[in-house]
Amino acid sequence: MNRELDELLCQRYPRIFRDRHAPMTDTCMCWGFACGDGWYALIDTLCAEIQRHVETTGIGEVVATQVKEKFGCLRFYVRSGDVHISAMTWFADYLSGFICEECGAPALRTGSSWIQTRCARHGGENFPLDAPTRAESDEELLCPEWLPANKHAAWARAAAFHLPPVRTRGWRHIATALEHTIRNDLRHNELPAVVITNVTESDALRYRWAGGDTRGWLAAMVRLAEAYSARSDRQTGAAAY
Ligand SMILES: [Zn+2]
DSSP: OOHHHHHHHHHHOTTTTTTTTSOTTTOGGGGOEESOGGGHHHHHHHHHHHHHHHHHHOOOOOEEEEEEEETTEEEEEEESOOHHHHHHHHHHHHHHTTBOTTTOOBBEEEOSSSOEEEOGGGTSOBOOTTOTTOOOOHHHHSOOTTSOGGGHHHHHHHHHOOOOOOSOGGGHHHHHHHHHHHHHHHHHSOOOOEEEEEEEESSSEEEEEEESOSSSHHHHHHHHHHHHHHTBOTTTOOBOO
């Protein structure tokens, strides 16, 4: 990430990035933000939400220990925190796989030996904003035969889960990322069944739902998706700095 954006993040979130210039024996933050500028808005949104959560709940300081790209996604590691913080960093990882690491445009995660998330202009593939029904492959949705019987219900719930279609073109990649993450959590992480009861699209995406967990995991992921939509262009999906 370029120096200007790096400094901006450290200025805005001095407590989260207080180890930015600490020695390498203490933290990996000494290497800076080891990812492209296109994820700046996502990191900024994530940090604003972390900061807000810390201030409203008094959970104690959350300090970043490493921020980097890995397998085409954003890894944001922190010291301390709670379930809300874990859910947001988890979803930020997933959402980054739909955002060009170079420019912030909606993109797909592609490649096998070298996995990257880049738009077509930056050597990758655009997210299909006009055909957002692109689903996970059947192989991903089908329950593997070797899976123990007690897991089958979770896989069935995941396969049946859908978010309502989003009318706002530039927010569709965010909704798709959220849908895939919830499906993954239904399938693998014991997230109880969820039904989305309403979505509105005024200043941002806003979801209401029934079910889900009581720990705040789902709520934290939805919150980050909504916050990121608020700063993403309604037509192009590009996120404002
Ligand atoms: Zn790009």
